[in-house]
Amino acid sequence: MRRVVITGAGTINPLGASVAATQKAMRAGICAIGPLDIRDVDRLQVRIGAQVRDYDEADHFTKQQLALYDRFTQFALIAGAQAVTQARLVDFDPDRAGVVLGTSGGGLNTLDDNYRAVYEAGRDRVHPFIVPRLMANAAASHLSMTHGLRGPVTTVSTACASSNHAMGQALATIRAGQADVMLTGGAEAMLCFGGIKAWEGLRVMARDTCRPFSADRTGMVQGEGAAVFVFEDRDHALARGATIMAEVAGFAATSDAGDIVSPSQDGAARAMRGAMADAGLTPAQVGYINAHGTGTAANDRTECAAVQEVFGDHARNLLMSSTKSMHGHLIGAAGAVELLACLMALTEGVIAPTVNHRAADPDCDLDIVANTARRADVSAVLSNAFAFGGLNAVVALTRA
Amino acid sequence: MSERQMQYDQTVADRIIQILADQALLDRADVSMDDTLDSLGLDSMGVVETIFAIEETFDIAVPFNANAPQDSGFDVSSVRSIVAAVEDLIQRPG
Missing domain, CATH: 3.40.47.10 (Thiolase/Chalcone synthase)
Incomplete structure (x- = not known):
């Protein structure tokens, strides 16, 4: 391929x-x-x-x-x-x-x-x-x-x-x-x-x-x-001697076939699993997830539960942040701008933070890189997007 | 008496119960002041539509955020509390 x-x-x-x-x-x-x-x-x-x-x-x-x-x-x-x-x-x-x-x-x-x-x-x-x-x-x-x-x-x-x-x-x-x-x-x-x-x-x-x-x-x-x-x-x-920034290693899309606005843990989990399978990655290889992370209670709790489900023990090791806290929700351009944070993680070893974070939510018990960027050596990342209409799309990038 | 006049004469509680009954697909006789949004079977979208119907009916702005209903300053814990909150908003000047 x-x-x-x-x-x-x-x-x-x-x-x-x-x-x-x-x-x-x-x-x-x-x-x-x-x-x-x-x-x-x-x-x-x-x-x-x-x-x-x-x-x-x-x-x-x-x-x-x-x-x-x-x-x-x-x-x-x-x-x-x-x-x-x-x-x-x-x-x-x-x-x-x-x-x-x-x-x-x-x-x-x-x-x-x-x-x-x-x-x-x-x-x-x-x-x-x-x-x-x-x-x-x-x-x-x-x-x-x-x-x-x-x-x-x-x-x-x-x-x-x-x-x-x-x-x-x-x-x-x-x-x-x-x-x-x-x-x-x-x-x-x-x-x-x-x-x-x-x-x-x-x-x-x-x-x-x-x-x-x-x-x-x-x-x-x-x-x-x-x-x-x-x-x-x-x-x-x-x-042609081009400089390669990263490899687009995999992608998966799923549909909740459920509610028109409420997110589904299963739909999100299947999309993350699918993107890793397409990329030939194991969960343990994923060092960073750029979360959909809209800042609504429904999204954040569902997304965190899906990450827990998919990554098990590794969920506590990987880093996950929502850069929507900085640039807002760009709706149809969200995943594209958020891929810049993924590229930064892979090429510079810097994880963009989730800013404006003030109080831990027990339903979001993951390392969400609160408020301050962090150095980390990651070689594979996922970028999540979960849309109204129950449509989920996850991109996997790996270091070139 | 015209239908419009009849609606006008309904109390705030009557009209809110009608809105909730319509949203929950229940007979209005099955909605009591002690019911909660849960007991009426309203999901989050149903609640948002209910708030919209209340705003349109009473020409008021209801401070309700679906992410943090308890912090909205609009008590939706029961039919009774909703009625009280709406009466408060209607009486509030401006």
């Missing part, structure tokens, strides 16, 4: 506008959650979030481009350009290269702005490019167009597991020989009035900040941004 490696990475997210800046913030345990600065925030009950700040779209794109680029597409293109540059992806067969990107909301800002225009302001005309701007595959298509990638290009939308499912599909595409190079990851920009108002209804949003695994947590906090990776056939990467 063809082996798949990561040869490039890029990101823009609340912690930073590059991989280096993001990992520096993760090492320092920075929390990017703060007061939301969006239109009509006074009509929201949820007024905190992790926004990409100090960002002016006009610094990155022309007016003509912005007519077509929703905020989530902008994030994807910024992250994608960094990844392609790092991979030095110049000499490749464009027909053997593609994109599979995760997003949950797609062009939600565009939808929100234009619903306002027609419903609230009573306007009878919208810009001609609203459809291509808001469609969920806009970011994947613009990555394809920008970098001339002419092979398989698709978008995956599975709520909070979107980018893990996307990366799993990229892995499968290369393994199956349908492409040699795939840009993959996720992009999300849901921090607009309608995007937050919908989440408010579920009553699972935190009042103060995101405190995964802490007994005094009050829920999740939304974030935004993108991370894009270059996944590549290992032989292809070696032949």
Whole structure:
């Protein structure tokens, strides 16, 4: 079977506008959650979030481009350009290269702005490019167009597991020989009035900040941004002298086939077991898990129970953290940005912490790397994503 | 008397019991003030929908967080406590 490696990475997210800046913030345990600065925030009950700040779209794109680029597409293109540059992806067969990107909301800002225009302001005309701007595959298509990638290009939308499912599909595409190079990851920009108002209804949003695994947590906090990776056939990467950051060793997806929102221990456990089996890993080899770790009581307890079930005695030895405590929940881009913490663990031996942790929860009795980053020598990691709809997706990476 | 007038004349308790009965798929006669959300068989989603129905019915904002129901400042431990909390919110100025 063809082996798949990561040869490039890029990101823009609340912690930073590059991989280096993001990992520096993760090492320092920075929390990017703060007061939301969006239109009509006074009509929201949820007024905190992790926004990409100090960002002016006009610094990155022309007016003509912005007519077509929703905020989530902008994030994807910024992250994608960094990844392609790092991979030095110049000499490749464009027909053997593609994109599979995760997003949950797609062009939600565009939808929100234009619903306002027609419903609230009573306007009878919208810009001609609203459809291509808001469609969920806009970011994947613009990555394809920008970098001339002419092979398989698709978008995956599975709520909070979107980018893990996307990366799993990229892995499968290369393994199956349908492409040699795939840009993959996720992009999300849901921090607009309608995007937050919908989440408010579920009553699972935190009042103060995101405190995964802490007994005094009050829920999740939304974030935004993108991370894009270059996944590549290992032989292809070696032949062109690319630097390999890590191996994408395995992936598994499962469905709870149970409740539309409540998580399932069994579904999560089966996904973790499946990813290890696909990667040829034993539980004892896994040194770090980047948790789904949303900071809701239901997720955190279920996830910890699943880890206990799968890893047994080793559950106490491995490290697990939720970086959502720092960058918020990026929904369809969550797994992608969280893979940066996994890469940091493998390449630098630094485990990103779970910040904002104040009180041990007996139902989350694992080493969750509270508040301060830690040095650890790990050679295999898992990244968990458990989505509404009961869809679970786990990625396994190993040291190159 | 119109149906609207009849609804208006119902007490807060009557209307909350009706909301809970609708959510729990029970006859309203089977819901008592001593019932709890558990005894009515309401799961977490049912509770969130119940809170929403209460807010819409009484035009109030209920401070309820599904992660920490006990810390929400809105006592959902029984039908009686919910009625008391709603009456309190209705009477609160602003």
